[in-house]
Amino acid sequence: MPEVKDTTQAAAPAQEAAxxxxxAPAAPPRPPVKKPAGKGKKKMIKRLIALAVIAAxxxxxxxxxxxxxxxxxxxxxxxLTDVARINTIQSVVQGYGTAVPKESAAITLNAAGTVDEVxxxxxxxxxxxxxxxxxxxxxxxxxxxxxxEEMNKLLEEANNLTVRAPFAGKLMDVQEFQPDQEVSVGAxxxxxxxxxxxxxxxxxSYAYEHDVRAGQSVQVTVPAVMRSFTGHVEKVNKVSYxxxxxxxxxxxxIVFDNPGTLTEGMDAAAVLTAADGSEIxxxxxxxxxxxxxxxxxxxxxxxxxxxxxxxxxANVREGEELLYLGSSTIDEKIQNQQVxxxxxxxxxxxxxxxxxxxxxxxxxxxxxxxxVKEGDTVITISNTTTMVVDIQVDSxxxxxxxxxxxxxxxxxxxxxxxxxxxxxxxxGEVGTGTTTYPVTLEVDNSGGTIYNGSWLNYKLVTAESVDxxxxxxxxxxxxxxxxxxxxxxVFIQADSKPDNAVEIDPSxxxxxxxxxxxxxxxxxxxxxVTTGLSxxxxxxxxxxxxxxxxxxxxxxxxxxxxxxxGLMIG
Numbered sequence: 040m041p042e043v044k045d046t047t048q049a050a051a052p053a054q055e056a057a058x059x060x061x062x063a064p065a066a067p068p069r070p071p072v073k074k075p076a077g078k079g080k081k082k083m084i085k086r087l088i089a090l091a092v093i094a095a096x097x098x099x100x101x102x103x104x105x106x107x108x109x110x111x112x113x114x115x116x117x118x119l120t121d122v123a124r125i126n127t128i129q130s131v132v133q134g135y136g137t138a139v140p141k142e143s144a145a146i147t148l149n150a151a152g153t154v155d156e157v158x159x160x161x162x163x164x165x166x167x168x169x170x171x172x173x174x175x176x177x178x179x180x181x182x183x184x185x186x187x188e189e190m191n192k193l194l195e196e197a198n199n200l201t202v203r204a205p206f207a208g209k210l211m212d213v214q215e216f217q218p219d220q221e222v223s224v225g226a227x228x229x230x231x232x233x234x235x236x237x238x239x240x241x242x243x244s245y246a247y248e249h250d251v252r253a254g255q256s257v258q259v260t261v262p263a264v265m266r267s268f269t270g271h272v273e274k275v276n277k278v279s280y281x282x283x284x285x286x287x288x289x290x291x292x293i294v295f296d297n298p299g300t301l302t303e304g305m306d307a308a309a310v311l312t313a314a315d316g317s318e319i320x321x322x323x324x325x326x327x328x329x330x331x332x333x334x335x336x337x338x339x340x341x342x343x344x345x346x347x348x349x350x351x352x353a354n355v356r357e358g359e360e361l362l363y364l365g366s367s368t369i370d371e372k373i374q375n376q377q378v379x380x381x382x383x384x385x386x387x388x389x390x391x392x393x394x395x396x397x398x399x400x401x402x403x404x405x406x407x408x409x410x411v412k413e414g415d416t417v418i419t420i421s422n423t424t425t426m427v428v429d430i431q432v433d434s435x436x437x438x439x440x441x442x443x444x445x446x447x448x449x450x451x452x453x454x455x456x457x458x459x460x461x462x463x464x465x466x467g468e469v470g471t472g473t474t475t476y477p478v479t480l481e482v483d484n485s486g487g488t489i490y491n492g493s494w495l496n497y498k499l500v501t502a503e504s505v506d507x508x509x510x511x512x513x514x515x516x517x518x519x520x521x522x523x524x525x526x527x528x529v530f531i532q533a534d535s536k537p538d539n540a541v542e543i544d545p546s547x548x549x550x551x552x553x554x555x556x557x558x559x560x561x562x563x564x565x566x567x568v569t570t571g572l573s574x575x576x577x578x579x580x581x582x583x584x585x586x587x588x589x590x591x592x593x594x595x596x597x598x599x600x601x602x603x604x605g606l607m608i609g
Contacts, residue, residue, distance in 0.1 A: 116594040118557055120532060123588045126509040128579050130502040130572045132436045136428040138493045140421035141481065144395045147416045149386030152176030154409040159418075161403050165394040171418055172405050174390040178413075179383070186383040190376045197369045199338035202362035204355040206331065208233040213351045216362065220343045228335040228362055229349065236330035237297050238273070239307050241321035242280045242288035250313040251275055257293050259309045261301060261327070270295030270309070280322075288322050294330065303329050341365050398422035401491070426482045426489050428458060430497055431475040434467060439501035440478055448482065448495045456489065458482045458497065502572055509577040514590045515570060516556060518547040528565040529584060530557050530591035539583070540564040555594065563591045 152174040159171050204210075213229040216222070239259060243251060255272040276290040293309050305327045311319040341364035349361045398420040405417050428448070432440055446458045458480035467474040480497070482489065489495070514529050521542045528541065536559065543565050548556045557563035568583030584590075 118561055118563065119592045119595045120589050121511055121514065121592050123508050123510050123580065123584045123586055123590060125506055125586055126577060127503070127505045128507060128509055128572045128574055128577055129500050129504075130436065130439075131498060131500055131574065132432055132439070133496070133498040134430055135494050135496045136430040136480070138426040138428050138482065138484075138489050138491070138495050140398070140423045140491055141425040141427045142396050142398065142422035143401075143419065144398075144421075145416050145419045146171075146389050146392055146395075148174075148389055148411055148413055149382060150176050150178040150182060150390075151410070151412045152179065152390055154405050154407055154411060157403070157405045157407060159400050159403060161400050163400045164398070165400060165420060166397050167394055169394045171392045171394055174405075174411060176387075176390045179387050179390050183380075183383040183387050186376070186380040190373070190380050193369065193373050193376055196339060197366070197373060200341060200364040200366055200369065201360050202228050202335060202337055202364070204231055204357060204359045204361060205333060205335070206231070206233055207235065207357045208329075208331070208355065210349070210353045210355060210361075211351060213349055213353075216343050216346060216349070218343055221340070222337050222343060222362075222364055223340050224337060226337045228337060231333050231335055231355070232303075232329040233331035234297055234302065234329050236294055237301055237303070237327045238330050239270075239293045239295075239309060239325050239327055241291050241293065241309055241325050242282075242323070243291055243311070243319060243321055245287050245289055247311075247313065247319050248277075248289060250319060251289075251291055251311060255311065257295075257309050257311055259293060259295050259307055261305055261307045263305050264300060268295045268298075272311075282322055286322070291321075301327060303327055335361065337362070337364070339364055339366075392418070394420055396420060396422055397424075421491065423484055423487065423489070423491065426484045426493075428480040428482060428495050428497070430478050430480065431468075432478050434474040434476070436501050437463070437467075437476040437478075440476075440499075446480060446497055446499045448480070448497045450489065450496075451494055454488070456482055456495070458495075504572050504579050507571065508580045508584055508586055510580060510584070510590050511592055512573060512576060512578050513592050515568075515578050516565070518556070518565065519544040526565075526567050527570060529568050529580070530563040530565050531584070532562050532589040532591070533564055534562070537564055537566055539566050541567055557591050 153176075155173040155175055157172045159165055159169075165171070208231045211230045211232055214227055251272060253272050253275055257270045257272060259268045259270045260266075261268070270293050272291055273294045274290075274292040276292070278290050280288040280290065282288060291311075303326075306324055307327050308324040309321065313319050343362065344365040345363035347360040347362065348355060355361070399422075400418065401421050402419045403417070404415070405411070411417060440460060440463050442460050442463055444460050446460060448456050448458050450456065459482075460478060461481050462479040464477040467476045482495070510529060516528050516530065518526055518528060520526050521544055523544070526541060526543075528543075531537065543556070548558060556565075566583055569581045571579035571581045573579065
């Protein structure tokens, strides 16, 4: 690069030339005469002409400086050189990232309310489970109750898709069903009877009203099987059954166990014993009845997807599944409602909040008596014991980064801290001409010296070559040989063609990186090289060059004297 101090010397001739090109001195002034009309206008025109002349002079001086100093001309430009040196070179990943707490939690209200108590202040250290504040919110309570009621309805609806036996007993009058048959709400499935017990309804004269009571032992006789069974009075109903003889009677309901051989509609008689030991007979015998009879009806609608023990006279248990109905929407409805219920529960919890994590209170907007509204973020807590730094690593170096490795970082004051790689993204982010990969680091901040938002500089040596041959980066040229093959070459200075020199496609001589390339007439020859690591300034040559070889770096204008023959970096 030309030195600035030389440009002032080169500019001097141009300035002198500009001075000699000025007009000749004006003639001696004439005696004053009377100003003619319109003379002021002519004076303005002269001033404009003078300004134009000055501008032309300055422009000419600038052009002369460029032409003499900065213009690169093949006739005046000289090749700049450097030498291949033994050096140590590193491939380094470096940059900066912003530190944020690894754990943060913000509490946002889902309903309005009034603040009752606030137990923490900004900057206070809290622990998970510690009380933060209490807020009274009728709206939150109403929302939770409504969400729970809606969930209960959906769960009941889902439960009703399975038809179950309401009690233990025997199925009768079972309906026939086919797979995928649509069943409507209220459709009869079967009749279920409890035949484990039988009951007998008899009428007794009111003369024995005070001799009959619930729980009283009774002997029941069934003539059809010629057996007697012990039962008890279940109920005494004070009704008025009037016999044809004009007597008034009350009802007594008697219950006894079915041994398994009795059924409904069998004639039966019963005899009670009065307090004095005398026998009490009913007005007339009765017939046995099932203890309980109920029609099983569908409580939901849908297609039949399965059946249980749905057969006439089948004995079933209480709660046993008899018929299965399908629904294409109930599961989705329950899932969606569960989300709403969770939100309502969380909202209610937020009105009597406890710290979700250990950490420090970063913000708290609450005061006792304050009215808060839905959507307000009222408190934030961050755990700064461990900080997280997100960095970007380019595609050339991402292969050197692995989870678990350590990386050196420094803060704004140059203090070193150590970070550990916790995550390396597999998917890159394509930018302008490059692809970068997000990498996450964790930094121990138990000392509390790193704050939220702090900038941290990072540096990682991914590879290193010691005592290797290096040349400046601008020495590396990529050209095509006469066969059209792409070559990486360095132009070396030599009196004659080296054995390993290659012939370059003539079209490459004016299209190399960094401008026109030298030729043998300039004393330089292209030799193929193999490159290794590179940094900002230098590139490692692993094959093709020897140390102290003079290499071409670029062109100069002849003003680089005193710069050691070229710009040497590294």
